[in-house]
Amino acid sequence: NDTYARDPRFNFILLRENVGKRMAQMAAIRRSSGDLVLNVDSDSTLASDVVTKLALKMQNPEIGATMGQLTASNRNDTWLTRLIDMEYWLACNEERAAQARFGAVMCCCGPCAMYRRSALLLLLDQYESQFFWGKPSDFGEDRHLTILMLKAGFRTEYAPDAIAATVVPDRMGPYLRQQLPSARSTFRDTFLALRLLPGLDRYITLDVVGQNLGPLLLAFAVLAGVAQVALTATVPLWTVMMMAAMTMIRCSVAAFRARQLRFLAFSLHTPFTLFFLLPLKGLPFLHFDN
Template identity: 75%
Template sequence: VLTMSDTAIGAAMGQLTASNRSATWLTRLIDMEYWLACNEERAAQARFGAVMCCCGPCAIYRRSALLLLLNQYETQMFRGKRSDFGEDRHLTILMLAAGYRTEYVPDAIAATVVPDKLWPYLRQQLRWARSTYRDTLLALRLLPRLDRYLTLDVIGQNVGSFLLAVSMLAGFLQIVLTASAPWQACFLIASMTMIRCSVAAVRSRELR
């Protein structure tokens, strides 16, 4: 409420947690992923007044701004077809395009039920990935008006997944063509992942 008292702010989001995080190993990982997304990615973006996606379960929007953007929001199209996925990211981009700031409020905490099985989780991630790439095209026109860090952030998010796919393909080709696995690269990636997850697990437990 205090954040929204600033009329320059069109939307704000809080910290998202998994209400069923103790259910399975997957829900624990998702809860950790949420902590990283909120307290690293969104918190960093908020320093520049432009959280790129105010997540639906824990977001608040300025009513007057929402009414101005309602028609664009309800009639969103992609490649000539109506689009009804990734509505939270799309609305956030519309807010930024209209000149409003978007913020992250870590003290506002909301819990949501997350997938506890792998297949529903993968389907969810595929849907979110489609939204990310679609709205990145819309956000490209915004980037010159935003801080250069946000340009780097958007590029990193989108290019990173592409580079990961290329790395996996290169590793597969190495196995097929040379009958040897890129163990050094695999060990490095696994080590970096474990370190990051361990830090996130410790910090999220401390803060919660």
């Protein structure tokens, strides 16, 4: 945009080739000069007061990073975008909000996150040198950088009133491809986070353990149910009823807290998880050559 190009407050960095998100971030951070660094994705749309609200949160020098609340800018396009938008609300206003009460948001998401530049400069070498299967890592940047912040002794926070919208996949294929790096990052960086848990609140330990054991226990329940059907020709009604009851309780609580009945439809996320996301989470360490 010519308007921004002529504005002395903006400095555009043009790299010779597409080097990936991590390398682009480091190039920008090393050439930055302010106290705070705002990270956004190329398809992020920020509310006019997002920078102000994130900066206010960062006034505490103990805070190394703060993320805003995410929404889907294309929420009304398909049933999948509506489902993802509700998933974002729950992830931000339940998971991240709960973690923020203890100053340890475990992943400051890339579409809208602000970092303390002085802290970033301390961590850049570690951030750059992360490898996976013998190659420089090209996924999971947000979670890894957040955990490095916690490892360095900084707090990580959530600002629910700093709202950013991002474009989400509207078809199943692109969505599942997007989720695979996330699943791999969750399991991989959990091992790094384990060393931090003794110094964090017990709730964070419970949260981290639950996020990793939960899918495994759910997978075991599904496999046990399939085995029962195959071996005895009977349906595990108690298992099905328990999953349905827990789903409706969660969706009802979300609908009440958000004051939006649409969250009752989030019950569709349970079969979606069972038949699509759960098998995907079983592939976190598969290696694919580019």
